[in-house]
Amino acid sequence: MxxxxxxxSKVQQLKDICKSFNNDKGELIxxxxxxxxxxxxxxAEVQEVVAKELNISIAQVYGVVSFYSFxxxxxxxxxxxxxxxxxxxxxxxxxxxLDEFRKQLNIQVGESTPDGRFSLxxxxxxxxxxxxxxxxxxxxxxxxxxxxxxxxxxxxxxxL
Amino acid sequence: xxxxxxxLLVCDGTTCHASQSESVKNALQDCLELxxxxxxxxxxxxxxxxYCEKGPIVKVLPDNTLYVKVKPxxxxxxxxxxxxxxxxxxxxxxxxxxxxxxxxxxxxxxFDKKQIRIALRNCGFIDPENIEEYIAHDGYQALCKCLTExxxxxxxxxxxxxxxxxxxxxxxxxGLKWEITAKVKSDQKYVICNADEGDPGAFMDRSIMEGDPHxxxxxxxxxGYCTGANKGLVYIRAEYPLAVKRLKVAIDQARAYGLxxxxxxxxxxxxxxxxxxGAGAFVCGEETALIHSMEGKRGEPxxxxxxxxEHGYLGKPSNVNNVETYANVPVIINKGADWFASIGxxxxxxxxxFALAGKINNVGLIEVPMGTTLRDVIFKIxxxxxxxxxxxxxxxxxxxxGCLTSHHLDTPIDYDNLIAAGSMMGSGGMIVMDEDDCMVxxxxxxxxxxVDESCGKCSPCRIGxxxxxxILDKITKxxxxxxxxxKLRNLSEVIKDxxxxxxGQTSPNPVLSTLDNFWEEYVEHVVDKKCRAGSCKGLMKxxxxxxxxxxxxxxxxxxPVNAISGERKGxxxxxxxxxxxxxxxxxxxxFNAVLLQ
Numbered sequence: 001m002x003x004x005x006x007x008x009s010k011v012q013q014l015k016d017i018c019k020s021f022n023n024d025k026g027e028l029i030x031x032x033x034x035x036x037x038x039x040x041x042x043x044a045e046v047q048e049v050v051a052k053e054l055n056i057s058i059a060q061v062y063g064v065v066s067f068y069s070f071x072x073x074x075x076x077x078x079x080x081x082x083x084x085x086x087x088x089x090x091x092x093x094x095x096x097x098l099d100e101f102r103k104q105l106n107i108q109v110g111e112s113t114p115d116g117r118f119s120l121x122x123x124x125x126x127x128x129x130x131x132x133x134x135x136x137x138x139x140x141x142x143x144x145x146x147x148x149x150x151x152x153x154x155x156x157x158x159x160l
Numbered sequence: 161x162x163x164x165x166x167x168l169l170v171c172d173g174t175t176c177h178a179s180q181s182e183s184v185k186n187a188l189q190d191c192l193e194l195x196x197x198x199x200x201x202x203x204x205x206x207x208x209x210x211y212c213e214k215g216p217i218v219k220v221l222p223d224n225t226l227y228v229k230v231k232p233x234x235x236x237x238x239x240x241x242x243x244x245x246x247x248x249x250x251x252x253x254x255x256x257x258x259x260x261x262x263x264x265x266x267x268x269x270x271f272d273k274k275q276i277r278i279a280l281r282n283c284g285f286i287d288p289e290n291i292e293e294y295i296a297h298d299g300y301q302a303l304c305k306c307l308t309e310x311x312x313x314x315x316x317x318x319x320x321x322x323x324x325x326x327x328x329x330x331x332x333x334x335g336l337k338w339e340i341t342a343k344v345k346s347d348q349k350y351v352i353c354n355a356d357e358g359d360p361g362a363f364m365d366r367s368i369m370e371g372d373p374h375x376x377x378x379x380x381x382x383x384g385y386c387t388g389a390n391k392g393l394v395y396i397r398a399e400y401p402l403a404v405k406r407l408k409v410a411i412d413q414a415r416a417y418g419l420x421x422x423x424x425x426x427x428x429x430x431x432x433x434x435x436x437x438g439a440g441a442f443v444c445g446e447e448t449a450l451i452h453s454m455e456g457k458r459g460e461p462x463x464x465x466x467x468x469x470e471h472g473y474l475g476k477p478s479n480v481n482n483v484e485t486y487a488n489v490p491v492i493i494n495k496g497a498d499w500f501a502s503i504g505x506x507x508x509x510x511x512x513x514f515a516l517a518g519k520i521n522n523v524g525l526i527e528v529p530m531g532t533t534l535r536d537v538i539f540k541i542x543x544x545x546x547x548x549x550x551x552x553x554x555x556x557x558x559x560x561x562g563c564l565t566s567h568h569l570d571t572p573i574d575y576d577n578l579i580a581a582g583s584m585m586g587s588g589g590m591i592v593m594d595e596d597d598c599m600v601x602x603x604x605x606x607x608x609x610x611v612d613e614s615c616g617k618c619s620p621c622r623i624g625x626x627x628x629x630x631i632l633d634k635i636t637k638x639x640x641x642x643x644x645x646x647k648l649r650n651l652s653e654v655i656k657d658x659x660x661x662x663x664g665q666t667s668p669n670p671v672l673s674t675l676d677n678f679w680e681e682y683v684e685h686v687v688d689k690k691c692r693a694g695s696c697k698g699l700m701k702x703x704x705x706x707x708x709x710x711x712x713x714x715x716x717x718x719x720p721v722n723a724i725s726g727e728r729k730g731x732x733x734x735x736x737x738x739x740x741x742x743x744x745x746x747x748x749x750x751f752n753a754v755l756l757q
Contacts, residue, residue: 026474028456029439033398067458067615068439070398086360087555087591088517090605124442124609126399127363129517130175130212130524141178 006045013038014046018053025054028064032071041072077112077119079157081105084134086125093146094133098122100147101135104154117157164202166243167221171284173208173370174363174402180232181205181216187235188218192243201243207371209284210525214254219284227252274536276503278511279327279487280527283371288406291413294374300419302493303378303385307427312342312386319386319489321497323509328354328445328482329560329586330662331508331575334489340469341387341479349389350478351380352468353486354450355396355403358442359558360609362589364513365483367525369396369403372487373410377433379486381420382493384431387479392433395450399440407435442559442613445587446661447472447480449615460617461661482587484513504530508574518555518591519546528573535569538592549594553677557586559606559613560666562673563599582673584666598693599678600685604632606670614663621664624655628671637698640686649675694756697741701757704745706731708753715745715754 006014017034021027031054035046042065051058065071083089083098102108105118112119128134131143135153142153170176170185185203192198209217214228218238225248227238234252241247277283286293294300306315320335341349353376357365369376380392396404411433414420422430436454443449444459447468453459454473472478488510492500501509508530514537517523521543528537534554538544545551553563562583564571571577575585593602607629616622628651631644652668652675659665675682684690691699704715704724711729716722723739726732734745746754 024456026454026456029453030437030456033437033439063458064456068441069612070438070440087558087589087605088361088523090360091518091591091593091597091602123399124358125360125362126174126178127357127366128175128178128212129361129363129515130215131178132517132523134178143175143178 006049010038011049014049015053018050023054025056028054028056028061029068032061032065036071041075043073074110075112075116076121078117079137079160080119080121082121082123082136084124084126084128084132084136085122086129086132088125088129089133092132096147097133097135097145097150100150101154104150118154164200166201168201168203168238169206169219169221169284170203171207171209171215171217171219172205172402173212173215173367174400175208175212176215176217177402179216183232184216184218184230184235187232188238191235191239195239195244197239197243204287205289206286207283207288208280208367208525210280210367210527211522212525213521213523217284218252226254228254274528274532274541275526276511276529277527278491278500278503279368279484279513280371280525281491282375283367283525286372288371288373289409291374291410291417291419294372298494299374299490300378302490303381303419304425305493306382306385307425307429312388315382315386315493316342318493318497322492322500323497323504323507324485324488324492324500325508325575326482327484327488327512327587329557329584331585334481334485337469337481338383338386338479340467341389341477344470344477346477348391348474348476349387350473350476351383351387351389351392352450352454352473352478352480353380353392353394353396354445354447354480354482355394355400356438356445356450357397357400357483357587358445358613359587359589361517361591362515362558362587364515364525364588366400366403368483368487368513369400370406373403373406374414375490376407376483376486377410377414377420379481379489380433381424381431382489383479383481383486385429387477389477389479390430390432392431393436393454393473394433395436395438395444395454397440398437404435404437411435441615442609443615443661443663446663449661450480451478458615460615461663463660484588505572505574507576512573512585512588514588514590516542516590516592519549519594519597520544520592521546530574531572533570533572534564537573537590538569542592545592545594547594549596551592552595552597553593553599553602555583555591555593555602555670556589557584557666557669558589559609560584560662560669561586561589562669563593563602563677564673565677567677582676583669596693596695598636598691598695599674599681600632600636600691601693601695603670603674604629604636607632607667610663610667614667618658618660618664620655620658621660621667624651625664625667627651628655628668632671635682635685636691636696638685638689638696639698642683642686645675645682645686700741701736702734702739702741702743702745703755703757704732704734705753705755708751710751710753712750714748714750718744718748720744 047061051061135142135145188203218227218230241249316339324334325331441459444453446461449459449461451473468478511527511529513527555563610625614621655668709731716724723735
């Protein structure tokens, strides 16, 4: 097993989460949700601690983390950009918006900019189909986004 | 309770919320306070009105005025003109032309008479975070009636007689499902609400949970009473934070009022509800996968039987129903099975909520009686196609459904008709497409979704869908052959026949239905190397209009593969064999001389 590199305080926090769910392996997904809230992502070290606390194999934890798209094993940017590729957004031109973000940020889907400011991902339907195509930056929703708007959206965060 | 002479209902569904409805609400509140009206007029956040295209929406009661696309800056005018002077702010009405009609009748074409509100009865009318408003609208009466007047079997009989079928897609008779679980003997049973709404472009369940969470809670308790379960679990997507919050608030309120917990209505019946979160896996909408996910495992489906009704969560009998199905239950108990059965078609009773989206004028949430035609939904309620374009297809049933064409416009919508037409009801997403949408690309889009979401357990789905996707990709790039079209069909049939769960069994539907309904378009892609919608880049050519070209050489200098040649100040030319269709030349040209054909 790899040496755990997490700071002791974080490990304790993680153990407390597991404890709050009675170290019940049936609560694995809830534990991972909480863990991702704290760490922003679920690196191998976090998964090891969770596995040990819930008394299940690391493979089982990894199996769950890799199965669900909500869980990420790589850190996101400070301003995660998500482009909705649900059907309603797709038929209203979401792909062109995505292409523009790729080009402007010069990264691919699933990557972060070298300065860690932005990351790019796709999601399937936030349910705001009336505003299609929809882009989310963090929690903020941008509706009816055209490729021409992309630069403006990025600039809003460029100096934050 | 304080009495108010007027109410301002501000929609706070996800779409309106994203358009700053909260700022609108705050601005209205501030304006009211500024004019000392806060004790006369109340601002209420409600769930979705359904008219998402025109959000944020504000509705004024008692006169039923509907204001659309309201901005925080409009608050002052609404308060001063409407509330103080009694003058309707005309510029905020849906459209000028219907303003007069609307003011007198309280209707716009979107809220056409064709619509009926059963599952959505409270959405947009009550404050979802206030249990008293739900109770004032007959809330928890059905539960009280069941617990104090009926035996569990009597309730099951009412649901059976009403003809209610599962609204999650399958259309299994709800009463029958409840009866199966009720008959199984077990020390512990569970009632589960499937709120893992995964179809892209569908937001019915989310709107119900955000707009009327108590109706789901009440129905789950009724289900618990019928089946003998005292524990309810809601499996909800983590991507729906607002719905999660509203459900939590509603559960706490119901507990505080003794409507959840021990000895409800002094009947000796105990029932409580907990939430379980999904983590973004479409396949978890399938019952067995959902149950595995709730147990903290990978959401992989398993073979049925045994059905969850007999052997489900933690091995105990579990009754899984969808959100919209639950939302129908309290009304059926209150108004009776015969009333419900009088609405709809012979085999599909009641109403269905659809999320209308895509290239349509009125994007939004609608509810129509079963048996309404697609034409009424798309052209009357939906207001027709955006930009006056030609209607091409409507996709129902999400990634498991199919595309219907203008031939199907007069088909009455119900479970069986849609399946006969090569699609399915699904959970209720309805995406409208126009002449600019390439049907091969649409099929590819759905396959891309299925490839991402296949859990990987069985080979036909894991490998077969990937191959389907590759063939479709090849076709959209202009490299397809007629043989590929035969392969597409054969492979689709095999995947359908040999997959274990609903996801694999239905994943080739978008391919098969587009092959059936848009065969000529496939042939055009393959034989003529043409995409009539102009959306397949691989089949397009960049050319330079010799007359418009000034010979500035900007394109030639920018071309990454040196495909452009020409003399300075003379017309340029793109060598199609070298061109990689990156589009850089088009961007660089200041004279609009580069065209896409």
